[in-house]
Amino acid sequence: MPRTSPLAGLACGIASLLLAGAPVNAAAAPWVETTFTTSAAELANPERGMYVWAADDLLQWTQAAADAQFQAGYRIVYAPVRLDAHANAALPADLLARLSEAFATARSAGLKLIPRFLYNYPRGETEYRDAKDAPLARVLGHIDQLKPVLAANADVIAYLQAGFIGAWGEWHTSSNDLTAAGPRTRIRDALLQALPPDRFLQLRYPPYLMQWAPHVPGWRDGSAASRIGTHNDCFLASATDVGTYSDNATTRQTERNYVAALSRVTPFGAETCNPADEQNPMPRTSCADILAEGRQFGLTYLNNSYYRKIFHTKWEQQGCMAEVRRSLGYRFELATLRHTAAVTAGQSGELLLTVKNSGWARAFNPRAVQLLLKHKTSGAVVRIALPAVDPRAWLPHGSSTVSAGFTVPVGTPAGAYDVLLALPDGAASLAGDVRYSVRPANADDTAKAQAWDAALGAFRAGTALTVR
Template sequence: MKRWSLVAFSLAALGSVPVRAASNDVAFTPSREDFPNPERGFYRAGGSDLAQTDRAFFDRVFADGYRLVYARVDLSRFRTTPISAAYLAAMDQGFQAARSAGVKLIVRAVYNYPQGETGYQAAQDAALPIVLGHLAQLKPLLARNVGVIAYVQAGFIGAWGEWHTSSNDLTTTATRARIRDAILDAVPADRFVQFRYPPDLDHWTAPVMPSLGQTLAGGLRTGFHNDCFLASQTDVGTFPEEAEPREKLQARMANLTALAPFGGETCNPADDLGAISRSDCADVVRESARYHLTYLNADYYRGLFHDRWKSQGCLDEVSRRMGYRLVLTGARVAPEARRGSALRVDVTVSNEGWARIYNRRTVEVVLVRKIDRKAYRIPVDADPRSWLPGVTATTPLRVPLPPTMEPGVYDIALALPDPAKELAHDPRYAIRFANADAPVRNQRWAPIVGAYFVGLKVTVR
């Protein structure tokens, strides 16, 4: 079914785009600006509980340039009982506050959050029937708010929800698998769930990783989060002590993170006896590329890591390259088209980030008539999740022009809005291309539209 969206904008709002000589192809200027984009980058932690996080906090996070927030779901008072209706309602309000502020969430449900280096040993989680019951209660809430969920960290089991030190024997192989399946069922099917330990992920994806095509079709939903990234040879117990199995598992996780999202935080190397941290710029750039780093805690253990990256001159690069970074390098269009026909627009995109887009994303061609700035937003059949890091590729876009479209000369823009119904027309959730404005070529980012004008025009007859 063809779908078109007609939106009228004033000339004052969109700005005047000068008339230029007819041309059917154009080049672009990349930008080095470190601008925020959805579902990637440094994240901020949202306090002790999503149910107690208000709009003011999310607004401050957005104003400071962050687009991801770690959202803890504190189930400590429900270790032996169902989740109360009041708490579920408060969680819903937390999701709404994030949506209103323009940010997305990394969600983890936990039964404890111990402080200090030894408190985790006495941490309490819940019995298996309670865990499964809580997941059933959370399922409709997660479905209702999936638009503002970037990723889900598995949680529930053990200290900090990190799948170790369970007080209810939840870490057996069979129980891990049962809780994994219940989490994957509770989380909407188009969201990844990240797990803490590589041996689990290796076992679940053995012997052969899915292909990219299989992953895009929903054949893989389990990703990896590392809460001691770069902290020691083993990342403080994340990987084995012995060199050979460690290197094998690291290679497997590098392959997995090409398909599924990877993120987390650094931690205290002192937690690992004889640790040698990898805190130099060469370390973070090399390993972020290897593991396709998408997000990282902006605040935790800054002294040894973030501050060192700043002093050595790579912090800005880390910030820019986490996740995807899409740069338009070329575009071509036929100078004329007829209403009711298909207009072809070829766009060449280079992904200069360390990772790909992991969640579904709509591609739209926006056509804006010069004489009155009337705009048509036309979805096209393209999947930007396949724009891989380090790859430059040309994607042909077939743009079905409405038969009722008014004739005229149209400027062409490209948009990557969020597919969620409630976010699709919110430009704060649109992906911005990493291209500089070039007025002489009529190229610019239009923030009120959430689209980049590519400097091409087409005459519709």
């Protein structure tokens, strides 16, 4: 019969006491650990979820409207920017200034944007066929003018839709032949150069992506393809999603497989549309459809306003809308935490964290992870960065376990500290704004002293660390 060492038995006993909530002398135990309870609540978290429009033109958006959208639970807003009046001229300085003000409006409201620059917005079939965009040289000039504005406001850009070309900026029906291979590649390259390297571009049509990169790229592998995702503006609407995919069934399946695989490394966003635009469309409107394809394509965001009549309303009637809202994008659930029980100021400890991502997608933009120590008596907070931990690696439909060392800063007052975990925005400009922190999908548990701390934008683990 195998024998258990006295030390192993002692460790198991300590762990049992900790998990039961019993106090343990830090001097007697080198580490503490706990488990967490998941929550089924709908959580408003950055860069994911249902979205609404800023306005018909981002330059018409008001602070009052932005604040109301945040209060309604939205965290991303689609932002069309109309350039119709400047298709044959350089962008005026006042337009660039107003665009910067619109990004500031988003920042003030706690929102992030999905911008798309476009030269037209046709309202019917005749207008759609006659929609005008700009000559290639003008488009490239506009992108060059926009580059400093995009760079300065990348913190509140969730994803950039390619725009510029054709009707609605959807990269079809160009009046200037911009969908030809040469022009569209030059516009792609200009957009990638204008967009900071840690932000993703999104394109409307899979065939273009497949022509540029026949094989799905790896996660941030340095290629242009690894920075371009898709936005499907007729998601679920017909067999071809109203022209998104090929009429040929075999080709269409290849395209769909490509987009599904691509969504594991680049963001996929969508809106549904009116299937009447295609003959015999047979839209996929049931809960079974959205739940299966939302997962298959790693759906990160979805228009909450269109086309509700046969999609959103049906999901509400069939009872899956809450699950859809919960599943969009990432959804991080803390599972277990283990950390050093006592650390001398200026020295290091260890932390082991297990997280489940129950959402349909990974997080795509940089995000920090911090260990917070809150003094039990004074309430003073010490934030300790964990740079080795990257939430973008927490893949959907699975669990991730990360191990990280941490150093308690020199000069930290001695005493007992509550332990909290925070996931602030990766941009320095937003790191201190708790509205941009991710709230994990965990329930408050009074018995374990676990709870979301809205003031700190962090989740209290219910464990303690002694600083000596």
